[in-house]
Amino acid sequence: MREELIKKGELARNAAFGMMSVSTEVKNKALEAIEKALVEHSAEIMAANRTDIENAVKNGTRQAMIDRLRLDEDRIRGIAEGVRQVRELDDPIGKTVGKWTRPNGLEISQVRVPMGVIAIIYEARPNVTVDAAVLCLKASNACILRGGSDALNSNLAIMKIMQEAAYAEGIPEGTLNIIEDTSRETAAELMKMNGYIDLLIPRGGKGLIRSVVENATVPVVETAAGNCHVYVDGDADLEMAKKIVLNAKVQRPSVCNAAETLLIDRKIAKVFVPEIFAALEDKGVEIRADEESRSIYGSAKTASDEDYYTEYNDYIMAVKIVDGVCEAIAHINKYNTKHSEAIVTENKETAKRFLNEVDAAAVYVNASTRFTDGFEFGFGAEIGISTQKMHARGPMGLEALTSVKYSITGNGQIRE
16 A cells, blocks of 8 residues: 555656656647547547446446446547647746846746645546646646545546556656545545645545545645525526526435535525425425425425535535525525535626625526536636635636746845
């Protein structure tokens, strides 16, 4: 176990130094090769994925989680399209962030540089293997990926294809790494690889995030679970609200930007509750609601306080009637994970207050929470959605995977 980590840590550290001098042209050629190879080897990837799906079914994995795991030709083409978008993004490395001259004549420039070696611990979704690898590569970083056991066969097949494609184009060997041992002990060791890892990014549920935040000794960017809300205001267009709620909940319920709680203004509850509850139930959603909602629509189950804290990743939604935007904001800021929150309203002042006072990485007015995604934000992909406030927040694209250094040029100045 530790031998694999040390070996790949050393490979990544050495490759990270080599990546500092790799040109944008070489990186883009490598990304183009990865894009083509993923499509050309889709049959190989899907064969490995079928093994993972079969194992998941045998293990009694929930259908929503199996959906996150499944790959088909369309999804692989979509993943390859994400690689193309990353390739076409501007290279942040070497760009001057700021430049100024001091009174003593020193010329100071702040320049973007790679982070170095980035490790990612993630669960289930094999597309993360590609997203993480290509973003790290474009930002001139080496990476060490540790996926979950559920997607091991898919991840190994994908990584092998990417390595062969990238290294053939001149990317230093050791830039792209994946840990084959998916035990908890390996994850715990990875969290403490000071001297090898410059940044660790966890992607997964509350348990994984908490474990990394509490136990890591290397620097960490926290990417929390997504307990996301939609608040339907008393001044909402109810037809728009219905479409947004349904999309946010059922378009893909297993992902972190799916809505888990619906808040409804008391002003429109008697009209909107029957309509939206019936629509949600028609989509197979189990509703867990407060007593006021149940007095309007009796077939809903009773919500506990724990339900309002829960990221279901499933066809379940908690509901609460609130007394306007103030109570909605208070509820969200108490129960959310600071990921993505939405309001549906035609009132500009109410929308402005919601935008200003809700504490989350992404806050929406009259749109679904499902858009919190690097692809949708124009980043090509994301390495994670940061819910902390230092270094990076929200979908993490290329710039979030860089640091800066100061370049200072003088002509003999000394400090008196």
